[in-house]
Amino acid sequence: MIVELLKSQPEIALFVSLALGYLIGSIRFGPISLGGVCGTLIVALVLGQTGARIAPDLKNVAFALFIFALGFTGGPQFFANIGRGWRYGLLSIVEIVSVMALVMIAVVVMKLDAGTAAGLLAGAATESAVIGTASEAIARLGIGDAQVSAMQAHIVTAYSVSYLFGLITIVLFTSQIAPIIMRVNLREEAARLFRQLGGDGVLDDGQRLALPPLVGRAFEVGPAAGTLVGAFEARYGNNITIERVLREQRQIDADAQFVLQPGDLVFIAGRRESMVEASASLGTEVSGEGFTKLLAQRVDVMLTRRDANGLTLAQLRERASPEDGRGIYVGALTRSDTTVPALPGTTVHRGDVLTLLGSPTDVARGAKRLGYVIQQTQKTDFVYLGLGVLVGMMIGRLGVNVGGVALVLGTGGGCLLSGLFFGWLRSHFPVVGSLPSAAAQVLKDFGLATFIAAVGLSAGPDAIKLVREYGLALPLVGILMVLIPGLLSLWIGRMFLKLEAPMLLGAIAGQQCSTPAISALVGVTGNSTPVIGYTITYALSNILLPLMGPVVVGLATKFG
Structure with a gap:
């Protein structure tokens, strides 16, 4: 039966x-x-x-969708690594x-x-x-x-x-x-190697740092009084940013030319090791309860700048002017749907996704200069998808x-090549061709599994x-x-x-x-x-x- x-x-x-x-x-x-x-x-x-x-017919359709999605998601990384990653590519x-x-x-x-x-x-x-x-x-x-x-x-x-x-x-x-x-x-x-790349600790698989690498703290200005904000930040490699100052119950957005005064309360954000080093020069740490509407934004940005390809994260910061790089931090790096350690010595490639952290204004400025923001959409552009499969x-x-x-x-080889091209095209012209990573993953997983079950x-x-x-x-x-x-x-x-x-x-x-x-x-x-x-x-x-x-x-x- x-x-x-x-x-x-x-x-x-x-x-x-x-x-x-x-x-x-x-x-x-x-x-x-x-x-x-x-x-x-x-x-x-x-x-x-x-x-x-x-x-x-079902088997063929499933495989065409799988192989196109495979090429689409791998396109940016594939073309980025052909030249620069030649040692590994060999x-x-x-x-x-x-x-x-x-x-x-x-x-x-x-x-x-x-x-x-x-x-x-x-x-x-x-x-x-x-x-x-x-x-x-x-x-x-x-x-x-x-x-x-x-x-x-x-x-x-x-x-x-x-x-x-x-x-x-x-x-x-x-x-x-x-x-x-x-x-x-x-x-x-x-x-x-982890330390050589700029890491400050070693993590076992599946564990997280109890001390996060990016922190925010508040201080009452003491020894740093009379110092320009830009000069103070440069003293610590621009790895910290004085975001806001509370002076006489009035909140002020601090820029590089702002001069600190005794008794100012400052909110400072940045890398933990630089924060620890700078704290003694600032003054006494406080709770920061007087600060309101402090916003931090986290956005994913696809790197498209040609001159950034092959640079380390540290070199990327060094080559940016103090005004361009101020207040922007890389919290994570994703390559081919795989998380890569975002250490100062980590090399970046076009097509990498950088997770930027900072104030909304700073993050928007950084995203504009590095590439484009990956919009968190759940909609798939079926015109782009259908056209890509047909071309394949x-x-x-x-x-x-x-x-x-x-x-x-x-069909398989054709859709793979088509997916590569359409994925590369999407990375350079992000206004068209939305295929969210979750949707692409479903196409890959279900398409391949259905094809394999059929054969x-x-x-x-x-x-x-x-x-x-x-x-x-x-x-x-x-x-x-x-x-x-x-x-x-x-x-x-x-x-x-x-x-x-x-x-x-x-x-x-x-x-x-x-x-x-x-x-x-x-x-x-x-x-x-x-x-x-x-x-x-x-x-x-x-x-x-x-x-x-x-x-x-x-x-x-x-x-x-």
């Missing part, structure tokens, strides 16, 4: 796959969890034995070249078909989007429907097997094996023939045949396809690029598109310095690897 129900109403099988898959994917074994996508695929493969099938190239070479060796030695080869690439690189681009490429090979279905089933089966072993390998390699090879204490290295579909029809290998981007259900009995045919060979190849690129990147990054150990290991986790690996690294290091390297390679690999789907299908078809 259940089998007939699932066959007659396959939407039930779809949502059972999503619900159970994400439940299974959330189970953790130390730092390792399968994740919702892999969990959904496993459940869908089981339910696929009942004969439940999802209509191909590791993404190492990953792609070495993985493609290993896949082709496996194709020749093991006589793999194009589907199995693409599945190995997707699973070992932990990049689920390859499944979609490779599936489309197989559908365009001009072979029979039965062969197409069998090879697409081989993609998801090879992916599920190699993904599991590849995931465990990359987590253990970055957090445990690589530090032993480099002979470093990763926690001590991360603490040293048209691009996907383009193809070339290289050495007898037919390379066609397909898992359609795999059916072909999945079991592939596992019986190759046995332990698939897991072994998956492990090698993680270890060899990882060791190459470790050697190149350490010997030639001279990257710091925490950032290098973060970059290796990013080139592998592995969120569990960076989570494990942050837990081992005790702070978020590995994230700085992770975000750049993750942005590049997340875009470049899906484009390899049609390439590996074309090469495997010719040489397999």
Whole structure:
């Protein structure tokens, strides 16, 4: 009865796959969890034995929305990191070249078909989007429907097997094996790097500073009487700002030319370490109850200034005039939806989102000079979204023939490139194309999970045949396809690029598109310095690897 129900109403099988898959994917074994996508695929493969099938149109629409949203959100970071982040970007190239070479060796030695080869690439690189681009490429090979279905089933089966072993390998390699090879204490290295970048303490994962870095306090002016506000602030590196003065029960907004007098009550805001240093020069601290209508604003600003690309936060402040930078503080830095430590030595890139703190006037001035304010809207511009997907579909029809290998981007590759362009365009002309980050995340999560569930259900009995045919060979190849690129990147990054150990290991986790690996690294290091390297390679690999789907299908078809 259940089998007939699932066959007659396959939407039930779809949502059972999503619900159970994400439940299974959330189970953790130390730092390792399968994740919702892999969990959904496993459940869908089981339910696929009942004969439940999802209509191909739904599968194609879901993947088009996912891959466009992926390109849209990654566009600004992708283009920003092509030039400036070349040292980390080189590791993404190492990953792609070495993985493609290993896949082709496996194709020749093991006589793999194009589907199995693409599945190995997707699973070992932990990049689920390859499944979609490779599936489309197989559908365009001009072979029979039965062969197409069998090879697409081989993609998801090879992916599920190699993904599991590849995931465990990359987590253990970055957090445990690589530090032993480099002979470093990763926690001590991360603490040293944190201090070198201007941090004043080390945080364990999931914890917050009990002493916040930005504070506001009130003082009665004593030793500082007769001093210009601008001169006093400059004495402490402009890391503090006297925002307001209470004189004779009258509140005055202080500017740089304001002269402090004995008995003035001042409200001062800024970085805690500078505040502690300046407090003795100011006078006695008071409660500040006399101040009213003191406002602090927090806004997210996307950095678009060309001359700011590649500067550290400290250099950004130094290059701003005292008038332009006064009263503006960076409370957080987000890159590719990942929080990066906002330390003085942290390098910023175009496309980064800076969280500015300060008075409304100061923050508005800073946002205007740095980029544009990200409006907190919940509305999606469906004109922009629909046009972007349509352009992607048209691009996907383009193809070339290289050495007898037919390379066609397909809807997936086309929508990925279109998403990159439309995301970049949105970052430069923010008045059009609203796609809130929460909406983009839903498109990515639901689109990919729905696509994966659909292909898992359609795999059916072909999945079991592939596992019986190759046995332990698939897991072994998956492990090698993680270890060899990882060791190459470790050697190149350490010997030639001279990257710091925490950032290098973060970059290796990013080139592998592995969120569990960076989570494990942050837990081992005790702070978020590995994230700085992770975000750049993750942005590049997340875009470049899906484009390899049609390439590996074309090469495997010719040489397999």
